Amino acid sequence: MSVSTMVATPSLQAVIFDMDGxxxxxxxxxxxxxxEVFREAGVPLTPQMCQQTMxxxxxxxxxxxxxxxxxxVLEPHATAQAILDRVAAQIMLEGVPMPGVVNTLxxxxxxxxxxxxxxxxxGQLVTTILQKLQIIDYFTLWHSAEHEPYGKPHPAVYLSAAERLGVAPQHCLxxxxxxxxxxxxxxxxxxLLAVPDHRCATDPRWVWADYRLDSLEAFDDTHPLWSHLATSRHP
Structure with a gap:
């Protein structure tokens, strides 16, 4: 599925990817x-409840x-590090790019x-993933919300990434x-180009996205965004 809700797209000089998903x-x-980590600590989570913090x-x-x-009682740093260690270990074992990612890059x-x-x-996980997927050389920079006072849904990580790229936010996708x-x-x-995780794909708030695809495999020559990107190179 390819959906566009945008009336007019500005010239786009940079594409900023999220990573997980x-x-x-x-x-x-x-x-x-x-x-696993929260259950071991006594927090009665279910897999479905974990989707609330995606x-x-x-x-x-x-x-x-x-x-x-x-x-x-949860020790914040130790609990966060335990989760990170488990995720990193599994990524090294089985991490592969999402469909269409390499071709898009x-x-x-x-x-x-x-x-x-x-x-x-x-950042520890960013370098692990980019190196594992062998795509690290495509990125001019990567910026983690760990360096911001607030993480997503606060816009700080995106605003900082745009500033470091030297591109105004309105010219970023x-x-x-x-x-x-x-x-x-x-x-x-x-x-925004949305490629919603299937676990939350039916949420009505996705209507706020300017474009929507089921997969980056559909981000091909026929997609209207390419006309805006193709003419917006840096000097």
Whole structure:
């Protein structure tokens, strides 16, 4: 499915990818790691409940469940690190690019489009994933929300990524799979290509996306966004 709700698309000088669920199918690994660690700590989560925190920074995930289960003591740093370690280990074992990712990166690079990354995941995991997928050289920069006062859905990580790229937010296209990412990118004033995770694909809030695809495999020559990207190269 390809859906466009945008009336007019500005010239686009940079594409900023989310990572988890866009570049790599790591959302199930995050949910499994969170489920296991929190259950071991006594928090009665179910796999379905883990979907509530999709797209949040891992320390915010810990805080989210601590607030809802205040009688259970969670050491924030140790809990977050335990989740991160489990996710990283599974990614090294089975991580592969999402369908269409490599072709999209290759084409953007060939057309001279600046490519960035804005993620809720910590830098430790960013380098692990980009190297594992062998796509690290496509990115001009990657920026983690761990360096911001607030993670997604706050727009800070996107605004900082755009500033470091030297591109105004209105000339950036964000690619996201989560609703928290959608809110962050749109609050930053960016155009948004949504590739929703199937677990939240029916949520009505996806109508706020400017474009929507079921997979980046459909981001081919016929997609209208390419006409805006092809003419927006940096000097």
């Amino acid at each position: 866009v570049l790599i199918d790591s959302e199930p690994l995050w949910q499994q790691g969170e489920y 797209g949040l920074r891992v320390d915010h995930v810990v805080r989210y469940w601590q607030q809802r289960y205040p009688d259970i 290759q084409r953007l690079h060939a057309q001279g489009i600046t490519i960035g990354l804005a993620t809720s995941s910590p 964000a690619i996201e799979d989560s609703l928290n990412g959608l809110l962050a990118a749109k609050s930053a004033g960016m155009s």
